[in-house]
Amino acid sequence: MTQAEPLVSKPSVVAIRDLHKSFGALEVLKGISFEAREGEVVSLIGSSGSGKSTLLRCINMLEVPDQGSVSIDAEEIRLRGRPPHRQIADEHQIRRIRSELGMVFQSFNLWAHLSILDNVMEAPLVVQKRPRAEVEAEALAMLAKVGIAEKAHAYPNQLSGGQQQRAAIARALCINPRVMLFDEPTSALDPELEVEVLRVIKLLADEGRTMILVTHDMEFARSVSDRVIFLHQGLIEEEGTPDQVFGATRSARLKQFLNAASHT
Amino acid sequence: MTQAEPLVSKPSVVAIRDLHKSFGALEVLKGISFEAREGEVVSLIGSSGSGKSTLLRCINMLEVPDQGSVSIDAEEIRLRGRPPHRQIADEHQIRRIRSELGMVFQSFNLWAHLSILDNVMEAPLVVQKRPRAEVEAEALAMLAKVGIAEKAHAYPNQLSGGQQQRAAIARALCINPRVMLFDEPTSALDPELEVEVLRVIKLLADEGRTMILVTHDMEFARSVSDRVIFLHQGLIEEEGTPDQVFGATRSARLKQFLNAASHT
Amino acid sequence: MSDDLAFWLGYLTNGKHLTWYASFQFTIFAALLGGSLAVIFGLIGATLKNSRYLPLRLIGSFYSSIVRGVPDVLFFLFFPLAFEQAVEWLVATQVCTPELIAAQSAAWPPCQAANWYLGTPEYLILASVSLGLVYGAFATNVIHGALRAVPRGQLEAARAYGMSASQVLWRVHIRQMWVYALPGLSNVWMLVVKATSLLSLLQIADIVLWADRLGAPNFLPTVGLVHDDWRWRYYLVLFVFYIIVTLLSERGFEALMRRAGRGILSERTN
Amino acid sequence: QETVRIATEGAYAPWNFLDDAGKPAGFEIELGNAICETAGLTCEFIINDWDSIIPNLLAGNYDVIMAGMSITDERLATIDFTANYFPPDPSRFVAAGSDQIDIAALSGKRVGVQGGTIQAAYAEENLAGANTVVSFGTADQAMADLAAGNLDTIIADGAYLEPVVAASGGAIVFVGEDVMIGNGVGAGLRKDEAGLKTKFDDALTALKKDGTVDTLIAKWFEGRGPYFAE
Amino acid sequence: MQVLLNEIVAFWPAVLFNLYFAAASIPFGFVFAVLLALGKASTNPWISRLSRGYIYAFRGSPLFIQFFMFYSLALSLNISVWKPMGVSWFVLHPLFIGPLVLMLNTAAYTAEIFYGALRAVPRGEVEAARAYGMSRFQQFRSVIWPNLIRLAWPAYTNEVVFLFHATAIVYFALPVIGAQKDLMITAKEFFERDYNAFLHFSVAALYFLAVTLVVFFLFGLVYQRLMRHMPAPPRLRYAPRWMR
Ligand SMILES: Nc1ncnc2c1ncn2[C@@H]1O[C@H](COP(=O)(O)OP(=O)(O)OP(=O)(O)O)[C@@H](O)[C@H]1O
Ligand SMILES: Nc1ncnc2c1ncn2[C@@H]1O[C@H](COP(=O)(O)OP(=O)(O)OP(=O)(O)O)[C@@H](O)[C@H]1O
Numbered sequence A, B: 001m002t003q004a005e006p007l008v009s010k011p012s013v014v015a016i017r018d019l020h021k022s023f024g025a026l027e028v029l030k031g032i033s034f035e036a037r038e039g040e041v042v043s044l045i046g047s048s049g050s051g052k053s054t055l056l057r058c059i060n061m062l063e064v065p066d067q068g069s070v071s072i073d074a075e076e077i078r079l080r081g082r083p084p085h086r087q088i089a090d091e092h093q094i095r096r097i098r099s100e101l102g103m104v105f106q107s108f109n110l111w112a113h114l115s116i117l118d119n120v121m122e123a124p125l126v127v128q129k130r131p132r133a134e135v136e137a138e139a140l141a142m143l144a145k146v147g148i149a150e151k152a153h154a155y156p157n158q159l160s161g162g163q164q165q166r167a168a169i170a171r172a173l174c175i176n177p178r179v180m181l182f183d184e185p186t187s188a189l190d191p192e193l194e195v196e197v198l199r200v201i202k203l204l205a206d207e208g209r210t211m212i213l214v215t216h217d218m219e220f221a222r223s224v225s226d227r228v229i230f231l232h233q234g235l236i237e238e239e240g241t242p243d244q245v246f247g248a249t250r251s252a253r254l255k256q257f258l259n260a261a262s263h264t
Numbered sequence C: 001m002s003d004d005l006a007f008w009l010g011y012l013t014n015g016k017h018l019t020w021y022a023s024f025q026f027t028i029f030a031a032l033l034g035g036s037l038a039v040i041f042g043l044i045g046a047t048l049k050n051s052r053y054l055p056l057r058l059i060g061s062f063y064s065s066i067v068r069g070v071p072d073v074l075f076f077l078f079f080p081l082a083f084e085q086a087v088e089w090l091v092a093t094q095v096c097t098p099e100l101i102a103a104q105s106a107a108w109p110p111c112q113a114a115n116w117y118l119g120t121p122e123y124l125i126l127a128s129v130s131l132g133l134v135y136g137a138f139a140t141n142v143i144h145g146a147l148r149a150v151p152r153g154q155l156e157a158a159r160a161y162g163m164s165a166s167q168v169l170w171r172v173h174i175r176q177m178w179v180y181a182l183p184g185l186s187n188v189w190m191l192v193v194k195a196t197s198l199l200s201l202l203q204i205a206d207i208v209l210w211a212d213r214l215g216a217p218n219f220l221p222t223v224g225l226v227h228d229d230w231r232w233r234y235y236l237v238l239f240v241f242y243i244i245v246t247l248l249s250e251r252g253f254e255a256l257m258r259r260a261g262r263g264i265l266s267e268r269t270n
Numbered sequence D: 001q002e003t004v005r006i007a008t009e010g011a012y013a014p015w016n017f018l019d020d021a022g023k024p025a026g027f028e029i030e031l032g033n034a035i036c037e038t039a040g041l042t043c044e045f046i047i048n049d050w051d052s053i054i055p056n057l058l059a060g061n062y063d064v065i066m067a068g069m070s071i072t073d074e075r076l077a078t079i080d081f082t083a084n085y086f087p088p089d090p091s092r093f094v095a096a097g098s099d100q101i102d103i104a105a106l107s108g109k110r111v112g113v114q115g116g117t118i119q120a121a122y123a124e125e126n127l128a129g130a131n132t133v134v135s136f137g138t139a140d141q142a143m144a145d146l147a148a149g150n151l152d153t154i155i156a157d158g159a160y161l162e163p164v165v166a167a168s169g170g171a172i173v174f175v176g177e178d179v180m181i182g183n184g185v186g187a188g189l190r191k192d193e194a195g196l197k198t199k200f201d202d203a204l205t206a207l208k209k210d211g212t213v214d215t216l217i218a219k220w221f222e223g224r225g226p227y228f229a230e
Numbered sequence E: 001m002q003v004l005l006n007e008i009v010a011f012w013p014a015v016l017f018n019l020y021f022a023a024a025s026i027p028f029g030f031v032f033a034v035l036l037a038l039g040k041a042s043t044n045p046w047i048s049r050l051s052r053g054y055i056y057a058f059r060g061s062p063l064f065i066q067f068f069m070f071y072s073l074a075l076s077l078n079i080s081v082w083k084p085m086g087v088s089w090f091v092l093h094p095l096f097i098g099p100l101v102l103m104l105n106t107a108a109y110t111a112e113i114f115y116g117a118l119r120a121v122p123r124g125e126v127e128a129a130r131a132y133g134m135s136r137f138q139q140f141r142s143v144i145w146p147n148l149i150r151l152a153w154p155a156y157t158n159e160v161v162f163l164f165h166a167t168a169i170v171y172f173a174l175p176v177i178g179a180q181k182d183l184m185i186t187a188k189e190f191f192e193r194d195y196n197a198f199l200h201f202s203v204a205a206l207y208f209l210a211v212t213l214v215v216f217f218l219f220g221l222v223y224q225r226l227m228r229h230m231p232a233p234p235r236l237r238y239a240p241r242w243m244r
């Protein structure tokens, strides 16, 4: 299932090999492999419970996979031990790699006690230890980019959902990540707010940023992605360009899924 | 808007005259009068917030009206004081009258600390002070009638919603009320459970019991009622037999309401 | 060797030690009576706080906030003294003649005839009442909150079927209140238990007083077992005793909670 | 027969202490019983903490104190005493056997006393300036602190200290000069109990005369007396 | 009225002792409590068990007993430990051992409060911190601690009030040095002089009540500052709740 796009010649930024993950008796991921190349936008779709969030969380090791590997820029994240006690082997490595991965959570997870600006500046200051003046300038620029510059000194819970999600995106962007990871960036939002956020993500896609996103919005996946991956029962059931996946669906399961999706 | 039915000759069991009720600045009921005669089934319909529940709750004085009167079996419930401090004047009278009115709440309000059987027996024993043996026999009969005899010794939260609602109906029936009052008896239930409960109510209607019910289910109101009352903005906008109200709607508001109702 | 044996045997035969063991009854009595009274005062306080009449409401709030704003020891010492003095004053108004008052040299009571003797039983009861009053203020808070936690619908249903106000209160409101109040009352109980360690401050020869007396260094065989300062060992015993009581109480309350929560807390089983 | 309640501390051997049965025992208990028998009274001993023993007498919780209490002018201001049943006795200093301590020039030391005793008053007046005075609820507590080295010296009744020093086997020794304070030990009563005081005094006089008091002193305080024999 | 004023003045030196006991034990208790709370939440079973046991023991037994026990324990170690170290006079001084025991005690209660708050820290916010590469310490400083202290503050305020109340029993359990007397001992001595229980105990109570109110006020100010990120900052209410 290789792609005919020029992207194939670019280096792979995220490479996932044979990922397995179980929660107790429940095997959620049963061997997932895929790559995201420089500048590529990959969408993960699939029904609820199919393991999309788990897969995304394995990329930055918020969940430690039971088996398989994750490499960022060809550097494999080192793990040790056997499941279920598999652990991160090198705290320094993972911290360095995590600061290359800008994760945007479904429920934002903004730090409630910090102003928006402080939220955005926290990781660059604390983790990357960059000078405050530089970080502040960049943070303000990021906030302007996502369109909430005037909210810099507000606290998260003074913002609407869409504004919060955009702040969360600014926060992720400000660590200058190689890859942005989005987990259903709009599912907690009402349709109006959704539009605001999708606009920002599209903007990033157009800038050529590498992104992996989990979404329920097929329209959006189609318009923004270079590649779409359909997860089903812990495996990749179908993968390809949006046109291939949505236009020339082969898997019966995916057909059924797309059918159901278009009805809601 | 008198009716041509034979019911008109029967004595009126519930008589409401010019009922007003405000909550703070919000005037919910602006002068409601109607009667329910012996054996009659009256349905109250109207959009959300139109005051249906408030009206029902005024009948057994869970809300004390600001103005107007309620009579049960031609006996007027005595009130005293001026709004907003209007109060029940005679505690003994209201207790006697309340035990003539079997109220079934939208959210059941079964007593959580008592078994289903004890729930049903509580009021007859405590309020009416009837002998335990007699009450127990009758309670079991009521539970059998609504089809949950085998749940007599279960606690309310061990029952499904439909079973709880039927238990609530049995509880109301067991005080041998002159009138049954139902507040949206099915709106908290899923469609399957709804059917169970509607079956029981229909059964009661067929037995010729006087009932006043608030419902959102137009189909049901049509099939079970002798008379339908449409409340709008605190007033009775239209009233008549189901055929008149649903078949030959005059009010524009009601037309709009029925239209909307048929779409959901 | 046999000396040692005789010495340790002393812990089973020595009358002073036996009295010490027996004095646990004071502690247990005070805890049980104090705990029960705390619940009763809590119910009264909460009822006052819920009252429709402003003065009663104020009394309820005043009771629960003032008592809680002051250390338990202070109230614990004050109440028996104040109660004794109040009784003596009342008696004095009846029995004291001017001559008797003139004959009285001490500052209190007004006259000797009005004096009220307090022995261990009286002190024990006063101490328990005192504990009840102090922790009743805490229980008031707990029960007040629990009464408000009972869903309104449960009460409306009772009213709708014609129950009188007191029937609603006793048959539904208070019955359901326990489930919400138990965790807080369990906490109050633990406080009462721990406060029983203060009994010796009221001249009751309780476990703490005996631990001090028996543990003190003793050189004279006539006075008791001869040993150095062993007090910390005796206190360690009490320390462990209280921890065990806490442990058992916790178990007890868990069981109680399961019973009271039947129907309200248990999940659906079918 | 009139019932008289006698308060004692129960922690001041050999005057008063709790015996192996947990009952009050000691010199004052036997003497008290003898007095009551002579005076035709029914007696009952009550245990009360030292520091509240006078207040509780005044409050009427009992009628008499027999707790090794010395007769002092200060106490006479609030309560009455019978004639003494133990003669004026020196208060003495003790220290741990290993310590070198100069009582005559006592300075910068920690002096233990039982709160509310004549020795406490003495220490407060004469020693508090240059030393630290630490007061304890019971004499035994003070003794424990001395034995543990938390005090440099204790000042207490000689008759209380003697058996302790004797039994300690050199661990605790007398130091310095004795101090004469107090007018002997007597039974304390409320001032308005003149009748009771008379009964006690009469009984005491009789018991002193017939040698009972001396016998009891000899029994409980080894090698003391006779004091009251004609 | 004059009597009352005189009385209030007479109690003034005494309240300083209670204030001292509270002030000396609260800061150390706070720090110790944080360690204990983290210990209880630790994944290391031994650290967790030890912290849990400590908290249970100190919350499960009366402070009064703890005073007696620790004083006599310290006393029995005097000859072998404190004396040779030359700290004897210091260790056994009520002004040291009093706050020490109070500190050990309040640390257990506070640790339980902090532990509860620790478990209530929003998981998502901590995950976000992890996702951006923060180390465990950075996570604690940036996210966990600010959340914890906010969640725990109302309960902690209560604990401070009751710690202050607990200072009332220090001198019932420890020897009194010279004229160093706190509110309770003063009230008791005054009472034994003239039997005016209502006056003396009321004035002592008044002092306790006043300090209680001041604590609620000051801690309330802090709370308002802590909660300034909330649209409508919740107010700290006068609500003394538990005692030891
Ligand atoms: N921490 C966990 N412990 C146990 N089970 C978990 C955990 N996280 C996820 N699961 C289970 O793993 C399965 C996959 O979860 P996941 O969140 O990855 O699904 P998803 O595809 O993101 O679904 P959705 O679209 O609803 O977010 C689900 O059945 C879920 O219950
Ligand atoms: N106790 C109350 N206090 C204040 N306002 C109230 C109270 N009860 C009802 N209201 C208000 O009165 C209006 C009518 O309420 P009511 O419950 O009678 O409506 P309803 O017709 O039963 O609506 P629904 O179909 O949603 O149940 C509503 O606007 C409601 O907000």
Ligand SMILES: [Mg+2]
Binding pocket: A052, A053, A054, A184
């Ligand atoms: Mg998900």
Ligand SMILES: [Mg+2]
Binding pocket: B052, B053, B054, B184
């Ligand atoms: Mg309604």
